[in-house]
Amino acid sequence: MVATDWGPWLTLSTGPMGIVDIVLDDGTVLARVTTARNGTIGGYLTxxxxxxxxxxxxxAVLRGQVVASAAFPLTVLGEGFVPPPEVFITTEDGIPLNDGARITAHHRFHVRGFRFRPGSVDLFVDEPGGISLGTATQEPYRDVWEATPLWPGTTxxxxxxxxxxHLTATSVELNVERPPA
Structure with missing residues (x-):
């Protein structure tokens, strides 16, 4: 995950309910949030x-104790550096899926993109100009676009x-399975 003046969705599970500080390991507080009933928290970080x-x-720090840590580091870039666009395959709630995640052919799935210019974004399987998954729209003054294309029969x-x-972003690798009979 790359940090800019906004960041992609991040979800941690803390276990107990309460008010939790989201901090960097150097002690910088990024947010103060209330956990959901099931102990999860999520949102955008600045x-x-x-x-x-x-x-x-x-x-995630609750009453001075670290109760959860992200599974991967956050990279903070230098001022003026513009990171490339990114595309994520997500759950319905917007949580990014990991490499090798399973989706089903002939079913809809969720895609989110960050750092594209306003306008149309074309979606393809495997390479630019490959099998088309349709088009998403990056609205002006929004940080993210979302789409729910239908995956073709390709497994x-x-x-x-x-x-x-000239902007291109590639998702994690998906394991596309046949639909159940």
Whole structure:
């Protein structure tokens, strides 16, 4: 995950209910949130201006104790650096799926893209110009676009590629399975 002045969705599970501080491992507080009944938290993070570039672990702190940590580091980029666009395959709630996640052919799935310009974004299987999954629209003044395309009959290991002019982003690899009989 790459941090800009906004960040992609992040979900942690803390266990107990309560008010939790979301902090970087250097002690920088990013947010204060209330956990859901099942102990999960989620939302967008804002990295403070002036945060030193580098890799950080994101932690949930409840009453001074670390109760959860993200499974992957957060990379904070230097000021003025513009990261490339990204595309994520997500659950219905917007939580990104991991590499090798399973989806079913001939079913709809959820895609989110970040850091594209306003306008149309073309979605393809495996490569630009490959099997079309349709088009998403990046609205002006929005950080993210969302789409729920129908996966074609193609099964096996595949990726979603989002293309907008010279901007291209590729998803994690998906394991596309046949629908149940």
């Amino acid at each position: 990295i403070p201006t002036g945060q030193r570039p580098g890799e950080y672990m994101v932690q 096996g290991r595949h990726r979603v590629v989002a293309v907008q002019g």
